[in-house]
Amino acid sequence: MARKFNFSAGPAMLPTSVIERAQAEMLDWNGSGMSVMEMSHRGKEYMSIAARAEADLRDVMAIPDNYKVLFLQGGASSQFAMIPMNLVGDKQSADYINTGMWSKKAISEAKRYITVNIAADTSDSGFTTVPSQDQLKLNPDAAYVHYTPNETIGGVEFDYIPDTGDVPLIADMSSTILSRPIDVSRFGMIYAGAQKNIGPAGLTIVIIREDLIGKASAGTPTMFDYATHAENESMYNTPATYSWYVAGLVFEWLKELGGLEGMAAINKRKAEKLYAAIDASDFYANPVAIHARSWMNVPFTLANPELDAAFLKGASERGLVTLKGHRSVGGMRASIYNAMPEEGVDLLVAWMQEFERNQG
Numbered sequence: 001m002a003r004k005f006n007f008s009a010g011p012a013m014l015p016t017s018v019i020e021r022a023q024a025e026m027l028d029w030n031g032s033g034m035s036v037m038e039m040s041h042r043g044k045e046y047m048s049i050a051a052r053a054e055a056d057l058r059d060v061m062a063i064p065d066n067y068k069v070l071f072l073q074g075g076a077s078s079q080f081a082m083i084p085m086n087l088v089g090d091k092q093s094a095d096y097i098n099t100g101m102w103s104k105k106a107i108s109e110a111k112r113y114i115t116v117n118i119a120a121d122t123s124d125s126g127f128t129t130v131p132s133q134d135q136l137k138l139n140p141d142a143a144y145v146h147y148t149p150n151e152t153i154g155g156v157e158f159d160y161i162p163d164t165g166d167v168p169l170i171a172d173m174s175s176t177i178l179s180r181p182i183d184v185s186r187f188g189m190i191y192a193g194a195q196k197n198i199g200p201a202g203l204t205i206v207i208i209r210e211d212l213i214g215k216a217s218a219g220t221p222t223m224f225d226y227a228t229h230a231e232n233e234s235m236y237n238t239p240a241t242y243s244w245y246v247a248g249l250v251f252e253w254l255k256e257l258g259g260l261e262g263m264a265a266i267n268k269r270k271a272e273k274l275y276a277a278i279d280a281s282d283f284y285a286n287p288v289a290i291h292a293r294s295w296m297n298v299p300f301t302l303a304n305p306e307l308d309a310a311f312l313k314g315a316s317e318r319g320l321v322t323l324k325g326h327r328s329v330g331g332m333r334a335s336i337y338n339a340m341p342e343e344g345v346d347l348l349v350a351w352m353q354e355f356e357r358n359q360g
């Protein structure tokens with residue numbers, strides 16, 4: 001059985017060694033005589049799995065002690081509502097930076113609850129860049145500033161962390177978390193759906209500074225209040241137990257690999273190889289400003305879109321799958337998250353070069 005190189009934007013590849021470990025432990029976790037899927041979330045075995053995963057994530061990301069790590073459900077999309085409900089407090093409004101499709105979704109959901117001030121908007125560029133710090137029109141009285149460090153569809157990534165002074169910075173890191181080291185203390189809150197760099201779908205991670213918890217607006221549902229989950233170690237209700245366990249295996253894998261420094265070096269190399277191949281050719285193109293190019297999601301188009309189907313077919317024959325671009329962008333998109341081996345990128349580059357030569 002040959003595993004494919006799966007360039008899906010998410011759910012995405014997991015490290016093979018992680019899946020093998022889950023397989024080995026599938027029927028009988030650590031002599032418990034049970035699969036992790038069958039365990040009570042309140043039993044001592046599962047509690048040890050959950051605690052270990054949190055400790056490893058804290059270690060890998062160097063999360064300061066005054067932050068809570070929550071293991072929630074509902075996807076990053078639920079956070080689009082939970083954030084305004086929990087964080088607007090006594091303020092009237094929040095600042096949002098609009099850099100693409102996912103920012104827009106966060107903005108339209110927030111508008112249902114609060115006044116949204118657009119601090120910057122790169123739609124004029126077709127969402128192919130990020131605003132610079134001095135282009136941000138920040139309101140010092142905002143409850144928080146929300147942005148999307150990596151736009152999964154546009155392939156646009158911030159190359160800096162916005163400075164928002166005393167206003168808490170909130171980041172949707174769904175498609176970039178764990179791709180490189182970050183200074184968590186710069187953020188009020190970080191959140192991410194698991195299904196790209198963390199583990200299986202069904203789990204959403206929230207890393208939140210403690211002083212931001214406990215200010216939910218009146219009427220916030222119990223399950224949508226961060227305090228509920230913070231006070232109950234993310235076990236107020238039944239969490240996504242199996243996804244949490246697999247995420248823990250991914251965190252262990254990251255530690256073995258040298259943590260986020262090690263991961264960043266590999267990710268940078270993979271991305272540079274792919275962009276170099278695109279830039280070296282007149283046949284392939286990526287529209288994103290060089291400084292704003294994502295390490296994780298690399299959209300590219302072929303000079304003639306009529307060749308897309310043939311490109312995808314040949315790729316698939318070489319084990320390179322799920323390269324079709326998002327319907328809003330067209331062309332191709334190679335998502336090269338942490339678990340995509342460098343070999344997958346090398347094979348993709350080789351196929352791109354071969355395909356181009358065959359056109360000539």
Ligand code: PMP
Nearest residue numbers: 075076077102152172174175193
């Ligand atoms: N934000 C970003 C940046 C994403 O890439 C995605 C999923 N592709 C989401 C939010 C939505 O995540 P979920 O499907 O977990 O709700």
